[in-house]
Amino acid sequence: MTMNETYELSAKAKIIAWRQDWCAFAREALGVSLDVEQEAILRSVQLNPRTSVASGTARGKDFVAAVAAICFMYLTPKWNEKGELIANTKVALTAPTERQVKNICVPEIARLFNRAKSRGIDLPGKMMAFDIRTDHEEWFLTAFRADPHRHESWSGFHAVNTMFVVTEASGILDDTFTAIEGNLQGNSRILIVFNPNTTIGYAARSQKGERWSKFRLNSLTAPNVVQKQSIIPGQVDYAWVKDKIDNWCSVIQEADYNETFDDFVFEGIWYRPEDNFRKKVLGKFPKVSEDNLIPEVWIELAQKRWLDYHQQHGQHLRYADALRLGVDVAGMGRDSTVFCYRYGNIVQQFTQSNSGGAADHMQVAGKIAAILGLDRQAQAIVDTIGEGAGVYARILEVGYKSRAVSCKYSEAATNDKGEKLTDLTGQYSFANMRAYLFWAVRDWLNPKNQQNAMLPPDAALMEEATEIKWKFQSNGAIIIEPKDEIKKRLGRSTDAFDALANTFYPTKMNKRIMNLGNLF
Missing domain, CATH: 3.40.50.300 (P-loop containing nucleotide triphosphate hydrolases)
Structure with missing residues (x-):
């Protein structure tokens, strides 16, 4: 050779x-x-x-x-x-x-x-x-x-x-x-x-x-910053980052640390960043604008709690609260119905029932009936505007009238006594049931309310939840933007979020055993 x-x-x-x-x-x-x-x-x-x-x-x-x-x-x-x-x-x-x-x-x-x-x-x-x-x-x-x-x-x-x-x-x-x-x-x-x-x-x-x-x-983890010398020429350096910390962050006490504000420790001192620091140094999005319903960090925290909880308890889980099954039924042209399984502060999972783009009311109703049959304390909350009406009617026919709930987003945001529903603080009222349910999810996820919300990792839900916007009407009631406006930006409907929101429809919630949320 x-x-x-x-x-x-x-x-x-x-x-x-x-x-x-x-x-x-x-x-x-x-x-x-x-x-x-x-x-x-x-x-x-x-x-x-x-x-x-x-x-x-x-x-x-x-x-x-x-x-x-x-x-x-x-x-x-x-x-x-x-x-x-x-x-x-x-x-x-x-x-x-x-x-x-x-x-x-x-x-x-x-x-x-x-x-x-x-x-x-x-x-x-x-x-x-x-x-x-x-x-x-x-x-x-x-x-x-x-x-x-x-x-x-x-x-x-x-x-x-x-x-x-x-x-x-x-x-x-x-x-x-x-x-x-x-x-x-x-x-x-x-x-x-x-x-x-x-x-x-x-x-x-x-x-x-x-x-x-x-x-x-994240610029804080750049080699030049960590080593305080030029390890990689051209990358961000220590002096630049230190200047931005001094000018775009506020010093806080460790006891005031709040993960939702992206607080961080640098050289033994705790800081709270401004938006400029989030974007330019941390590589994070600015704090969500006031008209966004759910900040991304709230979802991240809920998903982290879910992972930590399931890692701690493994497969041996018993839920404190009865199952509330939220169902968003697929319409014509949409391939799947979404099921949300929520037990108190824990969403166990989201599942999809594929329909191939055709109405499959009997199949969806049969699955719901099977779940209710296996769990006698469970409730199913179904959006009954459009395709869901047929599913709900079938569930009633097979004998689950007491545990199947009709949820119409267009109905008034009132309880069974006709009283207006409000947020957790009692300050805000809502234009319709959709606005109330979406805001209920917001209240549940808001860390300051200490609900210990837990969500399974789900990128689709993250997309949907952080894309929804809200505003006040002239009468002071909160209203959520039309679904079509969200679909224009997102490219699809908020099916998983809708299924989650359904689980907050105002019905009596049953307890099973000890409140596992107290373990957190």
Whole structure:
């Protein structure tokens, strides 16, 4: 075997190894040093179709995005024994403005491309003004502005291997992401990186949705900050973070610590951050606006309690309160009915009963009847506007009149004596039963009310709960925005949240044994 043949076999083996480990390619071929969190992001892009990164300032989000793009560009195409390209690769980088493309996307790519060559790694292709072009027309990387008025620019990105890298993603309209989504076929990737400046939009939803592998780059954990010296040139440094702590945070006593305010300890002192600090340093969204019904952190706390509780008690659970089964029945064209199983302060689970988009009243009613038959203290609360009416009627027919409850969102927010229902404080009244039930969920989740609410981890519920808005009517009553407005932003109905809200319909609640909530 000649030296050239030996070298070629060695190079092939190296490429095979790099395809298995993109972080090794980044270190050995590109000569870059990623911190632990950045490596986790790169591995996610290697393995997962969708990766979302919310980041503090100068935390290296654009750098790791460029590394991921180069990895995808050179580690995914395939050739046959004749040297013919049989699996092509296309990579698109984009940002809201031409300046961001020119000053952020392209320079990072160019530095990595040239750095590899300086290390003796001759990456195929030629670095152009906004592209890496190879000898193969169907194998390239390109960068351009995400023009909100020219969605046809995304139409040419069908390939065996396709990747979209979106920087400053919170500044890009949902319509553009819809156009990008149309190309996510085959071995495709989308990586979005952004500073969490707003709680609405595609980028914000990606940090809540179950479709995404999610990361948050916190400037407090940056190596330069932790070590108080320049470990990784160009990343955020200690002096900058310390200045922002002094100017964007308030000193508090440890006894005043409140997780819902994102309080944190730094060098032995406790601080409470302002919104600027949350966005620019912690990589977190600003505190939810006053018209949002449920802050994200309330859901996170309830899910953490649920995990802690079930880890502590394992499979040997007995619930203190009787089951309240909230049911949101699927309408025509919707595939599933959602069941919410709530026992006092604990939601055991959400389940879905698939219907294939057709009405299945008898099947849903049969499942509810089976649950009520097995648990003689359980109640089922069914939304009876629309498709739910038929389900409710069938439950009554089979003998569960005393434990099946009709819930109509449009009815008046009054109890069985005709008295107005109010919030926990007794201050607020409601425009209808929907507003009352949604607010009841809010009161239940609000940490200051000490309800010890527990929710199972559920990304869909997180999305739904944090998307709902409310306001006061002219008469002072609270009203929730129309469902159609929520669907426009969310892309679907709030089915899981509706099922949860149904469980708060005003009926008598039964106790079983000791109140397990007191154990917390």
